[in-house]
Amino acid sequence: MLIKDGTIALDSLPSVTAYASAVGKMESEGPLGKCFDFTTQDNTLGEVSWEKSESKLQQIAFNTALSKGRFSQKDIDVMFAGDLLNQCVSSSGGAKDTEIPFVGLFGACSTMAESLALASIFVDSKAANNAAAVTSSHFCSAERQFRFPVNYGGQRTPTAQWTATAAGCAIVSSHCKPPYIRSVTIGKINDMGVTDANNMGAAMAAAAYDTISRHLANTAQQVSDFDLILTGDLGQVGSDMLKELFKRDGVDISAVHNDCGLMLYDREKQDVHAGGSGCGCSASVLCGCILKQIEQGTLKNVLFAATGALMSPTINQQGESIPGISHAVQLSAQ
Template sequence: MSSYLKNGTVTTDTLPSIVSYGTAVGRMEGDGPLGSCFDYVSEDSCFGENTWEKAESRLQQHAFEQALLRGSIAESDISFVFAGDLLNQCTGSAYSMRNNGLRFIGLYGACSTMAESLAMAAMFIDNGIGEYCAALTSSHFCSAERQFRFPETYGGQRPPTAQWTATASGCAIIGDHSAPPYIRSVTVGTIIDMGIKDANNMGAAMAPAAYDTLRTHFSNTGTCPDDYDLILTGDLGSVGSEILRDLFLQDGISLGERYNDCGLLIFDREKQDVHAGGSGCGCSASVLCGHILGRIRSGELKNVLFAATGALMSPTLVQQGESIPGISHAVHISAESV
């Protein structure tokens, strides 16, 4: 049974395994530095559908199918699906899962949803609930733009701090302890709002939440950044990750080379016009499932602290002049079983 340490940190008892994972992305992500890591790249941003919303659901289905395929797992063996996306009422996930008859738990944590779903799935399995649990998230640039910003053909300029929603999806399937990667512990974050109101500067809005969750995780588990080969935040982008480094430096801790951010990895900021980097539920999901989990499985990375971050805002609240609350959840994924 999982044990609750304190302040949101839960350690797993059985060390559940991430038994399989799959990814699907759009053209720009396929052209990016991690292009070859992804299982499915679509040149068609509509994924054969006639609306962006359906395109996102189709994209999510591709990632789910790739994960089933890689692990040779039958769809019917999935006991619970923890899925989320950025769309209103979580429809990207609901519509992608509407025909498969699986037990569905919809989650919303903005861009932090991959860590949220991974944590939930791991805790379910660790406590013997279900055979396999899937953690699955997606985002689509076009469906996110029309909901959060402007129509595609509207002529607007993005400031340098703006991030680019990745058209991407990632799925991890958690099962009983077998081969690595293992999920050792998770820290569920608190909502932190430091008064940032600029919806074009999500990195700055989310960085304090990442700082708080990481610091809490280190202190609760008695670890320090040096104990990890990689500390990977989800979608802070260039602005947010610089701020996160600053916040740790104020504590006298240098994150150094072992720190990276999914939003910086998925795109080439020099060649691709994405300003501060990638964002979206699918960004951290696809980077984790496409680029990181395989390297943990092979033993190249031993201990990874994955801390996806989310900006829990809506256009309505931003228009009402409210500041943007951030959240971050951390998941410790390890190649070591002792």
């Protein structure tokens, strides 16, 4: 049911009945390494191209979620999938052997929240009994599309973020079992004129602020009602800016705020500069670690606000700024 201004309350409280994550080598060596269902030391996953490796990673996350929830493919009524690549090739490649109705999404790094929101709305409105939300990213496939060849010797700036090689899948059903999805807020395009493609955090912070504050206002909740406000991958720069933006309203979110881009890697030991990014970053943190904690009850009320910098190399070279977006999904144990 629409509350207002993009916030939708899900009255039937759909559940995330199964979830799984799959990550590459660097992510498995990070602080959350033990949380993930699947890790690999070989980021090619035996495929001939990085795009196919990413598809495979997405497939692994999806199939693991199916088996963890004892689902068969026939049980899934619709699949919302997305990634960073042009035409969402990793998602369609990953889904091509299934016969599941497929919706491809692009929301840059916000795609996990976008797909989870849509899957929950489908289940809540009885358009589906079980809906899957799958997203992935791969460092090498993203690097060659958006930046430079992998072996090119470039220096990254301190504000640059590292695209995660990771995938996550959540299956939303109309069962009664935590984590529940209480409400979602659909993001708006926020463009604050950031043109630096090496500073995605800055491009996304305004969108995160907009969506989170809208969600709080529309659902009449306070920051203190949450155990965790989890942004997608703002990294260090974007997280600092988000806190600063809230501080201007007299709201301190630092006690409950965390960021997937800061959680996935050990920034002291791993050379990721401002933190992780990519659709797979928030997907793997959510599906590898946060959903489990909500299911077990250690986290009671979580606002997951994945953020995306909708960066196109073409538009960026034309001198245009990078629009940001953030979608929010409120998950709770009760």
